[in-house]
Amino acid sequence: MMPYVLSRARELARAASLLEAAERLALHAATRQAAIAREPRTARFCARQARQEAFHARVFAAAAACLAPGAVVAHPGGAALGAYRAQLDRDLESGDLWSSVVGLQVALEALGAAVLGELEAGLARHLPALAPLHRVLAQQEAAHHGFGLRRIERAVATGAIPAPRLRVAAGAYHRLANGLLAACAEILDRLGESPAPYAARFEALLPAWFRDPA
Ligand SMILES: [Fe+2]
Numbered sequence: 001m002m003p004y005v006l007s008r009a010r011e012l013a014r015a016a017s018l019l020e021a022a023e024r025l026a027l028h029a030a031t032r033q034a035a036i037a038r039e040p041r042t043a044r045f046c047a048r049q050a051r052q053e054a055f056h057a058r059v060f061a062a063a064a065a066c067l068a069p070g071a072v073v074a075h076p077g078g079a080a081l082g083a084y085r086a087q088l089d090r091d092l093e094s095g096d097l098w099s100s101v102v103g104l105q106v107a108l109e110a111l112g113a114a115v116l117g118e119l120e121a122g123l124a125r126h127l128p129a130l131a132p133l134h135r136v137l138a139q140q141e142a143a144h145h146g147f148g149l150r151r152i153e154r155a156v157a158t159g160a161i162p163a164p165r166l167r168v169a170a171g172a173y174h175r176l177a178n179g180l181l182a183a184c185a186e187i188l189d190r191l192g193e194s195p196a197p198y199a200a201r202f203e204a205l206l207p208a209w210f211r212d213p214a
């Protein structure tokens with residue numbers, strides 16, 4: 001029994017480490033969004049989001065350290081997160097704020113909510129102290145996701161993001177998000193969990209224009 005508990009804690013530590021890296025990616029992208037946003041309200045929201053993502057990253061770093069004290073915890077999401085970051089950086093470098101919102105607030109936030117929601121029970125069992133923090137994180141991530149959905153709907157209505165560009169962004173970030181989910185499969189497998197509920201939860205959080213770009 002003990003080795004099982006220990007290995008499960010270690011796998012959860014790897015999941016926490018991957019979540020920390022994803023939060024750092026969100027911090028990076030939201031910081032850049034705040035710098036290029038023309039509307040002051042959007043810039044302020046992204047700057048606040050960046051501060052919250054920095055806090056989330058610290059929470060998961062602490063969780064990984066508590067779950068596997070003294071261990072160097074490697075996670076399998078490096079390549080997929082790197083590809084995701086490269087696409088976000090391409091959009092941000094070209095000043096395409098709305099495509100980056102599709103990537104960060106619409107897709108990555110939905111993926112984070114799906115993974116966190118499914119891992120919640122396992123993390124809470126090993127780290128009960130995380131439960132109240134998790135509720136705060138979930139509320140903040142839901143606000144980031146909701147902001148992204150509202151802003152994209154408005155950008156579409158005003159023509160700020162043309163339909164072809166929205167289609168390209170949705171397709172690219174859907175592929176990248178699925179790559180990230182696939183990278184999680186090894187951890188899920190070792191935790192004795194199927195990736196299917198994660199993928200289903202992720203898809204359920206996505207708007208129709210993202211799931212099935214016309
Ligand atoms: Fe976050």
Ligand SMILES: [Fe+2]
Pocket residue numbers: 026053109140141144
């Ligand atoms: Fe977030």
